[in-house]
Amino acid sequence: MPDFSLERELGHDKGRIVIGLDEAGRGPWAGPVVAAAAWLDPAALDAALAEGLDDSKKLSAKRRSDLFAILSDPACACARIAVGEASVEEIDRLNILQASLLAMQRAATALAAALDSAPEAALVDGNKLPQLACEARAVIKGDSRSLSIAAASVVAKVTRDRAMAALARDYPGYGWERNQGYGTAEHRAGLARLGVTPLHRRSFRPIRDALESKSLT
Structure with missing residues (x-):
């Protein structure tokens, strides 16, 4: 189960502001990629x-929703969260990895504004790092090791799932409310x-193939 071991290694227990970063939506065929800090x-x-909290x-889905409600409650003194995203256009222009890192960068910037103080270190899920104005450490399977990353994982997942369910009302017939x-x-x-x-x-x-197939008919 995740704990604060990695946060302590970066000075979390000595007053340093250590945040967790994660993303949701690298694999889908449609929609933005969403990151959370x-x-x-x-x-x-x-x-x-x-x-x-966990990966x-x-x-x-219910557990994620319950945890998200606590994390996003303005009255909660134990957590601050923020989200960032990269659009479909940015995914297609940059590639999905770079777009995911951009979304993380945006989430970190948004969290700094919410905290009124710049983060001093960041734990990032995965093996790549976004451009950040602070010390950063990439952590493979970080959402199973760090509570801060696990919190970001839940926020990113719930935020994106809800966004895709809303987009499904505009584009019915693809099942986005179920398959995200x-x-x-x-x-x-x-x-x-x-x-x-x-939004594809x-x-x-698969989307390139679908477009090519249509052009041939």
Whole structure:
């Protein structure tokens, strides 16, 4: 289970502002990539957060929603969060990795504004680092090791899932409210039936293939 070990290594227990960063939505065929930044106060950490936070993919949708409600509550003294995203256009122009790093950078900047103080160190899920104005450490499987990254993981996942459910109302027939834009059979069938939308990532092979197939008919 994640804990504060990595945060302590970066001086979290000595007053340094250490944040966690993670993203959601690198693999889907449609929609933006969303990143989140999270700062947790171990001295005031809510018991439900301490016991429940983990890699968002390991948690049920209800558990993620419950944790998100605590993390996003303005009255919660133990956490501050922020999100950033990169658009479909940026994904296609930069590639999905660089767009994900850009979204993380934006989330970190937004969190600095929310904290009224610049983060002094960041723990970043994965093996690549965004451009940040502070010390940063990449942590493979960080959402299973760091509570700050786990919090960011939950925020990014819930934020993006809700955004895709809202976009599904504008573009029905692809099942985004259920598949979040991933390449499921339902999504593939929607592409074949309805075609490519402005929110599909044209740099992804299945979408390129769908466009080429349409051009040949």
